[in-house]
Every structure is written in C-alpha cells, then in structure tokens.
Amino acid sequence: MSTSRSQLTIRTTQAPPPRTESRGAAPQPRRRPASPLWAAWAFLAPVTLYLGLFYAYPLYRNLDLSLRDYTVRSFVQGDAPFTGLANYRKILDDPTFAPALLHTAVFTAVCLVFQYAIGLALAVFFHQNFRLSATLRALFLVPWLLPLIVSASTWSWMLNSESGVVNTLLGALGVGPVNWLTSPSWSLTSVIIANIWIGVPFNLVVLHSGLQSIPAGLYEAAALDGAGAWQRFWRITFPLLRPVSAITLLLGLVYTLKVFDIIWIMTKGGPADSSTTFATWSYRLGFGNLLPAFGPGAAVGNLLVVAALVFGLIYVRVQRKQALS
Amino acid sequence: MTRPLKTALGLLFTGIMLFPVYWMVNVSFTRDQDMRKSPPDLFPVHGTLAGYRTVLDEQLPYLGTSLVIGLGTVVLTVALAAPAGYALAKLRPRGGGVLGFLLLAAQMIPGIIMAMGFYAIYLQLGLLQSVPGLIVADSTLAVPFAVLIFTAFMSGIPGELLQAAQVDGARALRTFWSVVLPMSRNAVVTVSLFAFLWSWSDFVFAGTLVNGGAHEPITLGIYHYIGNNNQEWNAIMATAVVASLPAAVILVLAQRYVAAGVTAGAVKD
Numbered sequence: 001m002s003t004s005r006s007q008l009t010i011r012t013t014q015a016p017p018p019r020t021e022s023r024g025a026a027p028q029p030r031r032r033p034a035s036p037l038w039a040a041w042a043f044l045a046p047v048t049l050y051l052g053l054f055y056a057y058p059l060y061r062n063l064d065l066s067l068r069d070y071t072v073r074s075f076v077q078g079d080a081p082f083t084g085l086a087n088y089r090k091i092l093d094d095p096t097f098a099p100a101l102l103h104t105a106v107f108t109a110v111c112l113v114f115q116y117a118i119g120l121a122l123a124v125f126f127h128q129n130f131r132l133s134a135t136l137r138a139l140f141l142v143p144w145l146l147p148l149i150v151s152a153s154t155w156s157w158m159l160n161s162e163s164g165v166v167n168t169l170l171g172a173l174g175v176g177p178v179n180w181l182t183s184p185s186w187s188l189t190s191v192i193i194a195n196i197w198i199g200v201p202f203n204l205v206v207l208h209s210g211l212q213s214i215p216a217g218l219y220e221a222a223a224l225d226g227a228g229a230w231q232r233f234w235r236i237t238f239p240l241l242r243p244v245s246a247i248t249l250l251l252g253l254v255y256t257l258k259v260f261d262i263i264w265i266m267t268k269g270g271p272a273d274s275s276t277t278f279a280t281w282s283y284r285l286g287f288g289n290l291l292p293a294f295g296p297g298a299a300v301g302n303l304l305v306v307a308a309l310v311f312g313l314i315y316v317r318v319q320r321k322q323a324l325s
Numbered sequence: 326m327t328r329p330l331k332t333a334l335g336l337l338f339t340g341i342m343l344f345p346v347y348w349m350v351n352v353s354f355t356r357d358q359d360m361r362k363s364p365p366d367l368f369p370v371h372g373t374l375a376g377y378r379t380v381l382d383e384q385l386p387y388l389g390t391s392l393v394i395g396l397g398t399v400v401l402t403v404a405l406a407a408p409a410g411y412a413l414a415k416l417r418p419r420g421g422g423v424l425g426f427l428l429l430a431a432q433m434i435p436g437i438i439m440a441m442g443f444y445a446i447y448l449q450l451g452l453l454q455s456v457p458g459l460i461v462a463d464s465t466l467a468v469p470f471a472v473l474i475f476t477a478f479m480s481g482i483p484g485e486l487l488q489a490a491q492v493d494g495a496r497a498l499r500t501f502w503s504v505v506l507p508m509s510r511n512a513v514v515t516v517s518l519f520a521f522l523w524s525w526s527d528f529v530f531a532g533t534l535v536n537g538g539a540h541e542p543i544t545l546g547i548y549h550y551i552g553n554n555n556q557e558w559n560a561i562m563a564t565a566v567v568a569s570l571p572a573a574v575i576l577v578l579a580q581r582y583v584a585a586g587v588t589a590g591a592v593k594d
Contacts (some may be wrong), residue, residue: 031425039497040418046410047472048424054465055431058442073329075448122338130331138580142346145572149544150565153551168364173358176558192529197345205584258435261528263580265548283437284442287533294441301438311513312433316426 022231036167045248059305065298075294087299094296096273103188104277107195109255114196116249119203124237126204127211137208144201152265156181157195159266181267184274190261191275199261203248212245213236248314254308278304343519349569353562360558377477384564387546390456391525394570395540398524399517400465406516407509410475411501415487425476428469438493439465440533448536454538461536465525471516478512479505489576515582518575525571 041048066087074080091097119233143151158164159180167177180190214237222232245273260279263269269284276284278300286297326334352360353376354369355564443462444453452458486508487500506513528544535541541549547568550561575583 020462035389037418040412040416040421041410043412043416043497043501044418044421044424046405047468048427050405050468051424051427051431052445054461055439056433058439058446059434062438063447065441075445125338126335128331130328132332132335137334138576138584139333139339141576141580141583142343142572145576146569147348147520147528147544147572149526149528149547150349151345153547153561153565154345156551157352157505157562158345158348163363163365165362165365171364176478182481206437209584212481256434259499260435260437265528265551278425279435279437279489282441286437286441296446298438298441301435301441308433308435310428312430316429 020253026091029145038190041313051272061306062301065294066296066297066302070294072292075292083276083295087295091296091299091303099273100276100278100300103275103278104257107188107192107259110192111195111199111256111259112252114192115199115252116245118200119248120207120241120245122200122204123207123211124233126208137204140204141201143198146200149265151198152194153264155190155197156266159190173270184271187267187271188295191233191266194266195256195259195262199252199256203252205225206248207241207244210241210248210272214240246318247315247322250311250318253311254315257308257311258304278307346569349562349565350545352558353566355559357557357559361557364456373559376561377558377567380563380567383560384543384546384567387541387543388542388567391542391568394456394460394463395521395525396578398456398463398467399520401460401464402471402520405464405468406475407513408454408501409472409507409530410479410509410512413472413476414479415482415484416497420463423522423535425473428472428577431465433444436457436529437464440529443512443530443535451514453537454535456535456540457469459530460524462530463527466523466527467520470519472515475509475512478509502576511582514579515585518582519580522575525568530538571583 013019049238056242067082067084068074068080069086070080126133159165161167161177161179161182163179166180171177174286180186185212218236219232222236227235258279259277260283263275263277263280264283266277268288282297282300282304284297285293285300351369353368354373354374355366356371356373359366359371409424412418413425420444439462443458447453447455447458486504492588509585525542526544527542528548531542531545536545543564547561547564548566550557555561
C-alpha cells in the first residue's frame with residue numbers, strides 16, 4: 001500500500017511497541033501474583049495462531065517460491081524442482097536490476113527529504129496560535145486518508161500531457177508541456193510528486209505533536225535574549241525535535257521502500273522501466289505478464305523484505321532507547 | 326505576522342494541498358465534450374451528473390462488496406486484537422514481549438510479498454476470488470496495529486479495577502468482557518475506523534486475490550476503468566469521489582481518533 005501509504009504511506013502509519021507494561025524484561029515488583037500463564041496465553045492464542053498462519057506461512061511460501069523453479073503447472077501442483085539460489089542469481093544478472101535499485105533509492109530518498117521538510121515547515125506554521133489553525137491542520141489529513149487508487153488516478157489525470165491541469169498551469173507560466181507519465185525522463189519525478197503529496201500529512205501530524213512537547217518557556221527565554229524566529233528554530237525546535245524526527249524518518253523509510261500502489265497505478269513502472277522500483281518489479285514478475293515468473297518475483301520481493309526488516313530493526317532500537325531515556 | 330495574516334496563509338497552504346481533491350470533484354462534474362478543453366474549466370460551470378449516473382449504473386456491486394469486506398475486516402480485527410491487547414497489557418505472560426516484537430516486525434513486511442504468499446496458498450486451497458479470503462488477507466493490514474493500540478490503551482486502565490475479580494483464570498474472561506472491553510470503547514472505535522479504511526482502500530490484495538472474480542471491491546472497479554483506457558474521466562473521478570466518502574466521513578465524525586491513530590505509532594506521550 002502506499003497503503004499501505006501504508007500508508008501512510010506511509011499509509012501506513014504505524015504503531016509503537018507496547019511501551020510500558022508488556023515488556024517482560026524489566027524487573028518490576030508486582031503487586032499481585034500473575035494470572036495463571038495458561039489464562040494469559042488463552043487470550044493470546046488466536047493472535048499467535050493468526051501470526052503463524054497469515055504472516056509466517058505466506059512469508060515461508062514466498063521464500064520457498066524464490067528457491068524453486070516454478071512454472072504455471074508446477075505452481076498449482078507444488079512439485080517444482082529445488083534450484084537453490086538460481087532465482088537470485090537470475091535477478092542479479094537481469095538488466096532491470098540496476099535501474100530498479102537506483103529508482104528505489106532515489107524514490108525513497110527524495111520522497112523522505114521532501115515529505116519531512118514540508119511536513120516540518122507546516123508543523124511549525126500550524127503550531128502557532130491563529131484562527132482555524134486546528135481545523136486546517138485536520139484538513140491536511142485528507143490526502144493520507146484517501147484510498148491510494150483515488151490519489152493515483154487523480155494525479156494521473158492531472159498530469160495528463162494534453163488535458164492535464166498541471167500542464168495548463170505550466171503553460172500559463174510559459175513552460176512547455178511536459179509528458180509527465182509518458183516520457184522516461186519524467187515518469188519517476190511524477191510518481192515521486194504524488195507520493196510526497198500523500199506522505200506530507202503523516203509527517204505534519206507526527207512532528208506537530210512532537211512540537212507540543214517542547215516547553216513554551218524555552219522560546220520565551222530565547223525571545224528575551226533577542227533570538228529571532230530563525231535562530232529559535234535552529235537552536236531550540238530542531239535539536240529538541242530530533243528524537244521525533246528520527247522516528248518519523250525511519251518509519252517513513254520503511255514505508256516508502258515498499259510503496260507499490262501509486263507507482264503501479266500511475267505508470268506500471270514504465271515507460272521502459274523508467275519508474276520501476278523493487279516493489280513494482282517484483283509484482284510485474286509475479287503477476288504482470290502472461291507467463292508469470294513467480295520464482296524471480298518472490299526473490300526480488302525477499303530482497304525488499306530484508307531491506308525493510310533491517311531498517312525496521314533500527315527503528316525498534318531507536319524507539320526503545322528513547323522510551324527508556 | 327498578524328494573526329489574520331496567518332489565517333490567510335494557512336488557508337492558502339490548505340488550498341494548495343487540497344487542490345488535487347478539488348480537481349477530482351471538479352472533473353467528476355465535467356461534461357465529456359469539455360474534458361479535453363484547453364484550458365480546462367476551473368469550475369464545473371457546465372456541471373453534469375452523468376459521471377455519477379454511471380457510478381449508480383455500474384459501480385454499486387463493487388461498493389457493496391467493499392462494504393462487506395470492510396465490515397468483515399473490522400469484526401475479525403477487533404475479535405483477534407482486543408483479547409491479545411488485554412493479555413499483553415494486564416496479564417503479561419512470559420513471552421508476551423516477543424509476541425509484541427513480532428507484531429511490530431509483521432508491519433514492516435511489504436504488501437506485495439504478503440500478496441504473493443497469499444496467492445500461492447489460496448491457489449492451492451481454492452480460495453482465490455473469495456470474499457472471506459480477501460477479508461482474512463485485508464485483516465493483516467490492521468491486526469498488528471490493532472494489538473498495539475489495544476495494548477497501549479488497556480495499559481492505562483487502573484489495575485485496582487481489575488484486581489478484585491481476578492483470582493483465577495476463568496474470571497479473567499469475565500473481567501475482560503464486562504470491565505475491560507466496555508472501558509476500551511475509544512480504542513475499539515480507533516481500531517475499527519482504521520481497519521475499515523485500510524480494507525476499503527486495499528488495492529494490492531484485491532488485485533492479486535480476487536481480480537476477475539464475481540465479487541470485486543471498488544478499488545478494482547476504478548482500476549478496471551483506468552485499465553480499459555476509458556476516456557470518461559468524469560465517471561472515473563465520480564467513482565473516486567464516492568470511494569473517498571468513508572475517508573471524508575471518518576475525518577468529519579472521528580477526527581480526534583484519526584490523529585490519535587496516526588501519532589500512536591511514532592511519538593512518546
């Protein structure tokens with residue numbers, strides 16, 4: 001999802017590790033004897049079973065797919081020969097690999113930088129006290145709440161070469177029509193613009209709530225010392241917001257890496273792979289052709305899983321460290 | 326800067342941000358013959374309801390399917406996550422922390438990977454093109470988030486309220502049902518809203534698991550419109566407007582829950 005942007009896009013906005021009580025490691029004195037273990041696990045049994053059946057098993061099947069040579073027939077019958085890492089070798093040698101890696105990196109980095117910068121600027125702006133501030137801030141959530149297919153199809157039409165409103169506006173400024181979605185030099189930019197639009201609300205909301213925990217007294221003292229607005233931002237706001245910024249950026253990273261819907265709906269990764277990322281490449285291999293290549297598709301996907309989990313673990317570490325401090 | 330000036334600036338920023346949404350609505354009212362007009366009409370001066378008529382004619386079954394799938398996902402998600410949240414927050418069994426960590430990691434898995442795994446499994450079980458199958462898949466978008474929300478919320482319920490009743494395991498069930506769950510109404514609302522919205526918006530699972538089936542959700546309804554190289558953009562955008570209604574309703578009726586859900590993920594209280 002740009003799901004789901006999760007999805008947040010960060011469709012995905014996502015949740016914290018249980019922050020206080022559920023961490024068993026801390027040696028807290030308990031006021032009452034714990035309930036019998038079996039009772040607690042009876043409550044957890046459905047979700048544990050669910051995790052096994054609907055996360056672990058699909059992941060395992062995906063891993064299995066990537067290690068076998070599947071055809072459509074053997075996919076149904078499940079007797080494909082084991083070929084080890086052959087699918088991984090195949091995708092590494094594929095001419096799509098290098099561009100997909102580059103596009104994934106560029107897409108993720110550019111989206112993150114702009115989403116964060118715009119989100120932070122807006123958070124600081126809306127942190128001020130003025131009429132309608134809260135209402136307008138709530139309206140900013142709209143792009144984040146819309147189904148990705150809605151956002152993507154709206155942007156597709158806005159960026160249409162002949163009849164799109166974006167080219168009309170550019171034309172009024174004297175800039176020639178841009179083939180946003182049909183030119184290989186612009187397609188990646190187009191999907192990046194749409195994804196930034198979707199991701200700004202998440203950054204705005206999270207950073208805004210971070211701003212609220214900065215004591216107002218600090219600003220008053222700085223103002224007394226004659227610090228201007230610019231100095232107050234760089235000396236107080238930005239440093240004190242660092243923990244929240246780190247969390248926002250890391251979550252954004254995990255969720256931007258896996259953005260699929262937006263790109264697939266707007267360009268299908270094209271034209272000529274010019275906006276292909278690992279996510280769309282994996283999907284195209286598995287489902288986009290008449291002859292599905294499930295093995296290589298799963299292999300590409302698993303690379304993405306590894307990347308997401310690495311950054312996910314960093315996120316968990318950072319967040320736990322903050323929760324403890 | 327004076328305060329009225331700030332309000333004006335705030336309105337300007339919001340206007341720019343929401344322009345695509347306005348444009349979607351504008352195009353949904355535009356006549357076919359004006360669609361390719363250059364420059365396009367900035368307001369629907371020759372407004373037509375033709376697009377919405379097409380939605381009524383063609384998209385109602387998709388909307389119905391989406392509604393069923395959304396509600397099914399909500400029920401499944403709450404039923405799975407609320408007891409788990411209670412156990413993690415209040416019963417705190419050994420190993421609960423590991424489970425919490427696994428739930429967090431589960432959220433990091435890209436949707437297309439899950440979709441491919443589900444596809445392989447459903448193909449063998451004959452569950453492709455089935456609504457219950459899609460409900461189960463869509464619930465994976467919400468369950469980890471839901472457990473973490475319930476855990477955080479139920480941790481805040483004072484232990485004294487639960488202590489008295491809790492002498493043995495059987496009582497735990499009654500405590501959960503008649504004390505904890507009613508007190509967690511806000512968490513139930515938050516979780517239900519997000520579960521509904523995410524399954525309503527799902528495109529990846531729908532596209533892989535029920536594509537071409539008898540019951541397809543509205544996201545596929547829109548996708549087929551675009552994919553058929555349909556040039557009736559008023560109908561496409563009208564469908565998009567209708568598909569956005571749950572988001573609008575949620576924003577109007579439950580804005581504080583939404584903001585709570587967004588920030589729950591990232592920030593310390």
